[in-house]
Amino acid sequence: MAEPPRTVDHAIDRPPAIAHLGFKAGALLGALVLLMVASVLFLLHARGAFDATQRLVLVADDSEGVVIGMDMTFAGFPIGRVRSVELAQDGKAHINIDVPTKDARWLRESSVFTLVRGLVGGTALRAYSGILTDPPLPPDAVRPVLRGDSTEEIPKLVAAAKDLITNLTALTASQSELSQTLANLRATSERLNGQRGLLGMLFGNERDAQRVVATLERANALLARLDGLTAKADAQLFGAQGVMPEARDTIVQLKALLNQTGASLKKVDAILDDAQAIAGNAKNATDDLGSLRAEVEANLRKIEQMVNELNRKWPFARDVEIKLP
Amino acid sequence: MNLPAGELNPAALLARRFANWLLGWWRIVHIGAVVGVMALSRHSYGRAQRREIARHMVLDTAPVLVWFTLLSSLICMVIARIVVATALSYGLTQYALEMLVRVLVIELIPLTAALFVAVRCTIPHGAEIAVLHQRGVLQAQRARGIDPLRHEVLPRAVAGLFSVALLALLAGVVAMVLAYLVTYGFTTWALAGYTRTVGRVFDRVVVVVFLLKTLFFALAIVLVPLGSALTDDTRSRISAEVRGLVRLFALLLLIEAVSLAANYG
Numbered sequence: 001m002a003e004p005p006r007t008v009d010h011a012i013d014r015p016p017a018i019a020h021l022g023f024k025a026g027a028l029l030g031a032l033v034l035l036m037v038a039s040v041l042f043l044l045h046a047r048g049a050f051d052a053t054q055r056l057v058l059v060a061d062d063s064e065g066v067v068i069g070m071d072m073t074f075a076g077f078p079i080g081r082v083r084s085v086e087l088a089q090d091g092k093a094h095i096n097i098d099v100p101t102k103d104a105r106w107l108r109e110s111s112v113f114t115l116v117r118g119l120v121g122g123t124a125l126r127a128y129s130g131i132l133t134d135p136p137l138p139p140d141a142v143r144p145v146l147r148g149d150s151t152e153e154i155p156k157l158v159a160a161a162k163d164l165i166t167n168l169t170a171l172t173a174s175q176s177e178l179s180q181t182l183a184n185l186r187a188t189s190e191r192l193n194g195q196r197g198l199l200g201m202l203f204g205n206e207r208d209a210q211r212v213v214a215t216l217e218r219a220n221a222l223l224a225r226l227d228g229l230t231a232k233a234d235a236q237l238f239g240a241q242g243v244m245p246e247a248r249d250t251i252v253q254l255k256a257l258l259n260q261t262g263a264s265l266k267k268v269d270a271i272l273d274d275a276q277a278i279a280g281n282a283k284n285a286t287d288d289l290g291s292l293r294a295e296v297e298a299n300l301r302k303i304e305q306m307v308n309e310l311n312r313k314w315p316f317a318r319d320v321e322i323k324l325p
Numbered sequence: 326m327n328l329p330a331g332e333l334n335p336a337a338l339l340a341r342r343f344a345n346w347l348l349g350w351w352r353i354v355h356i357g358a359v360v361g362v363m364a365l366s367r368h369s370y371g372r373a374q375r376r377e378i379a380r381h382m383v384l385d386t387a388p389v390l391v392w393f394t395l396l397s398s399l400i401c402m403v404i405a406r407i408v409v410a411t412a413l414s415y416g417l418t419q420y421a422l423e424m425l426v427r428v429l430v431i432e433l434i435p436l437t438a439a440l441f442v443a444v445r446c447t448i449p450h451g452a453e454i455a456v457l458h459q460r461g462v463l464q465a466q467r468a469r470g471i472d473p474l475r476h477e478v479l480p481r482a483v484a485g486l487f488s489v490a491l492l493a494l495l496a497g498v499v500a501m502v503l504a505y506l507v508t509y510g511f512t513t514w515a516l517a518g519y520t521r522t523v524g525r526v527f528d529r530v531v532v533v534v535f536l537l538k539t540l541f542f543a544l545a546i547v548l549v550p551l552g553s554a555l556t557d558d559t560r561s562r563i564s565a566e567v568r569g570l571v572r573l574f575a576l577l578l579l580i581e582a583v584s585l586a587a588n589y590g
Contacts, residue, residue, distance in 0.1 A: 018383055025379035028386055028491060035494045043532070046524030069528045071521065078521055 048081060053098040054139035056080065058113050058125075060147060063093030065123030066115070072097050072125040079103035079127065095125075095145065108134035113145040353552030353572070356474070357544065360482050360551075363475050374475070381484030385446040386491055393441050397496040398503060400437070401429050405507040422519065425504040426526045430497045431535050431588070436581060438493035439542035443550070443573060446488060448566070450481040451550025455565055458555060478551055485547035493539050531588060538584040545580060549573040 018024065044050065047069075060066075063085050071078035080099040088094045099107065111129040118124070125145075137143075171178045191201040199209040238244050363369045370378070405425050412421035454477060457463050463473040501523065509515040527535075553569035 018380055021376065021379050021383060024383045024387060028382060028487070032487070032491045032494065035491075035498060039494065039498065042520075043524065043527050046520045046527065048524065069525050071525065078518075081525075 107137040352556035357548040443546035451554040455554035489543035
């Protein structure tokens with residue numbers, strides 16, 4: 001819009017004429033009214049004035065940090081808004097929360113409510129529903145709220161830190177055991193860097209360290225002698241005239257002897273086989289003798305029967321006289 | 326009162342200056358009350374009067390509407406970007422949006438709109454009235470039976486109030502849209518959360534303080550220059566304007582301090 005010149009004299013003497021003044025003023029007024037109505041409606045909507053809600057009362061020992069209008073969240077999403085906080089007759093804080101009906105499905109009979117106050121930021125009111133198949137939370141339900149306050153841990157933390165610092169101070173004091181240990185360690189390390197090094201540090205005096213060195217030297221000499229002894233033993237054992245070649249010859253002879261003994265044993269085996277066969281034959285013969293004896297006995301019985309028959313049939317031999325009484 | 330200042334002792338001089346200061350404020354308040362009563366009276370809106378008010382409304386508001394909206398949008402974007410980037414670096418993004426709405430819409434926009442309208446319209450209006458007053462035009466009108474307050478002052482005052490209201494409301498809406506865009510970008514998924522945040526920020530107390538603050542800002546920037554122009558007897562026009570500016574900024578500061586105390590005290 002082209003702006004007319006606005007000198008004072010001009011404004012006073014000849015007011016600038018504006019084309020379509022009524023329309024323009026009406027448009028501006030309309031814009032103002034429209035913006036105001038839209039803003040009011042938006043704010044009412046933002047504050048949940050148009051949402052159907054159900055009431056939930058949370059009972060807390062301490063409502064510190066709870067402010068009107070703060071959100072109650074479920075899984076990070078706001079599902080309710082604190083409408084009022086009041087001190088009830090039982091001395092506990094009753095936090096009245098409006099939960100929109102469409103979001104109330106997340107709250108169940110078994111839901112748990114917590115009031116957590118962090119070090120940074122405001123207090124957070126959270127709802128947890130572990131079992132979503134439980135019956136839904138009825139309107140005007142009263143539930144306890146669990147309070148978790150990170151700042152309540154601070155005094156304990158400070159006390160623990162104080163104890164720790166006291167112990168640390170005692171540890172690092174000039175007469176403390178740690179300090180003395182460090183002094184000893186320093187003396188030890190100095191001794192370690194001394195002429196006798198580790199031995200001097202281990203024995204604490206020069207004389208003992210020297211004796212250990214002398215012992216080591218004697219051990220070295222002993223080892224040298226042992227070396228010579230080993231060489232001689234080697235010659236005795238494995239030399240041309242040593243024990244091992246003779247032992248090898250002896251073993252060869254023993255092997256030949258064992259072969260001969262094996263042949264002899266085979267012959268003995270054959271003899272034993274023959275003896276076993278003879279014994280088998282004797283057994284068979286004994287069996288045959290049994291049957292022969294049975295046959296002889298049968299024949300003898302037949303002969304006896306026949307003799308008896310002959311005796312019975314032979315008239316002369318029989319006394320057939322009948323003697324009468 | 327009419328003695329030269331050089332003939333008074335310092336205490337009396339101080340008392341005289343204080344009395345003048347108090348009298349100046351009282352006259353402004355009195356004129357404000359009279360103009361307020363006129364503004365609420367049905368007889369102030371005759372046909373000619375309505376036309377005069379409409380003319381001032383269009384002249385005061387329409388030319389600055391686009392410029393002010395663009396300027397406030399630019400400032401809002403810069404501040405929003407700074408706040409969001411800072412909140413991101415400290416890991417406090419959940420508070421960034423709330424802070425933006427509070428800083429921009431509740432604190433910054435009404436003050437900016439009031440200052441803009443004051444510099445662009447109401448202080449020049451005060452100068453015009455001062456010229457009319459010095460030239461005796463107002464007295465002549467009074468002699469003719471025309472009330473200069475109703476004829477000259479009321480249209481300018483109503484136009485100033487209207488201008489502050491429209492600019493503050495428009496810039497506030499634009500600032501809220503820009504805060505959302507800067508924070509979330511061109512997406513609609515965060516609209517529900519943003520609406521909720523705005524609802525949380527604008528609780529009853531904040532809304533009342535915001536409305537009262539904007540109203541008192543508008544009254545201050547309208548009535549102080551006009552009242553100063555009508556009541557100041559100083560012959561020097563520049564001196565009267567400077568005095569009016571000092572009064573205006575002192576009053577704006579006071580209103581801002583009271584509103585801050587009411588919101589966060």
